[in-house]
Amino acid sequence: MNIHSYEKIWLVLATLLIVGLISTVTYGATAVGVEMVSDSGGTINASALDEDPRFSEPRVEQVGDNEYAAYVVAQQFIFKPDPITVPANSTVTFYVTSPDVIHGFEIVGTNANAMVVPGEVTELTVEMNEPGEYGILCNEYCGNGHHVMEGKLIVQPESEFQGGETDG
Amino acid sequence: MTAEQPSTEIGHDEFDPRGTLALILVYFAILVGLWVFMYFVEFLGNGLTVMG
Numbered sequence: 001m002n003i004h005s006y007e008k009i010w011l012v013l014a015t016l017l018i019v020g021l022i023s024t025v026t027y028g029a030t031a032v033g034v035e036m037v038s039d040s041g042g043t044i045n046a047s048a049l050d051e052d053p054r055f056s057e058p059r060v061e062q063v064g065d066n067e068y069a070a071y072v073v074a075q076q077f078i079f080k081p082d083p084i085t086v087p088a089n090s091t092v093t094f095y096v097t098s099p100d101v102i103h104g105f106e107i108v109g110t111n112a113n114a115m116v117v118p119g120e121v122t123e124l125t126v127e128m129n130e131p132g133e134y135g136i137l138c139n140e141y142c143g144n145g146h147h148v149m150e151g152k153l154i155v156q157p158e159s160e161f162q163g164g165e166t167d168g
Numbered sequence: 169m170t171a172e173q174p175s176t177e178i179g180h181d182e183f184d185p186r187g188t189l190a191l192i193l194v195y196f197a198i199l200v201g202l203w204v205f206m207y208f209v210e211f212l213g214n215g216l217t218v219m220g
Contacts, residue, residue: 002180006189013196020200024207032212033219091219110216125219134216 037114041095041121049073049099060086063093072096074103074116076143079136079151086153087161088131094124104139107153115140131157 003011028034049055054071058080063069070092073080086092096105096116103116105124114122136151 004181004183006185009189010192017196017199021203024203028207028212032217034212034217035219037218107216110214111211112216112218127217127219129216 034111037122037124039120041097041123043119044097044121046097046099046118049097054095055097060084060092066090068092070094072105074098074105074138074149076100077138077145077149079105079138079149083152083154084136085161086128086155087158088128088155089158090128092126092128094122094126096122096124101142102140103142103149104137106137106139108135108137110134113139128155131155 044052044055055073058071058073060068060070060081066087066089068086068090070084070086072084072094074096075098094105094112096114097120098116098118100118102118104113105116105122106113107126112124112126114124116122132155134153134155136153138146138149142149
């Protein structure tokens with residue numbers, strides 16, 4: 001077979017491109033530690049969130065040294081608690097569930113983005129960096145108030161963070 | 169009617185489409201640049217990191 005030299009250049013570059021794409025994703029998954037959201041949160045009775053110790057009172061709770069759990073209820077058309085307040089430079093695991101329809105839980109501008117399905121608990125562990133404010137929004141159409149369904153995540157400096165309680 | 173046109177025949181390896189090659193290399197450079205920007209700057213560099 002007679003392959004033109006320019007065609008060989010392109011074949012080599014195209015192969016390098018594929019290898020490059022795969023290796024950057026591998027780098028992200030191993031060296032940086034980016035992971036996908038799994039179904040590890042388990043299931044829940046969506047019509048009895050009031051009776052669940054985690055979701056009867058949506059809140060942020062300290063669960064370990066610099067580790068926090070945020071129990072969040074996404075419902076038509078709010079997130080509870082709002083705002084969600086967490087300290088900077090900590091590890092926060094969000095447990096999000098819905099009593100009504102499918103919602104989205106997206107921390108705007110970041111790769112923290114998951115679906116919230118009634119009957120299931122979405123578990124999402126996130127490393128917080130510097131203090132700041134993020135918007136939270138629902139990105140699954142959930143009814144006629146979908147476009148106003150938003151929340152706020154406040155990452156406070158560690159010195160200002162008061163316990164784990166926020167207003168529900 | 170028409171005069172005989174002089175014709176030259178060249179072999180497979182003698183035809184070098186340099187302009188096409190240059191276009192493809194520019195396209196390739198843009199592609200690599202955009203991927204690096206999207207993955208390292210926008211995806212990994214933006215605030216929170218999802219750990220699971």
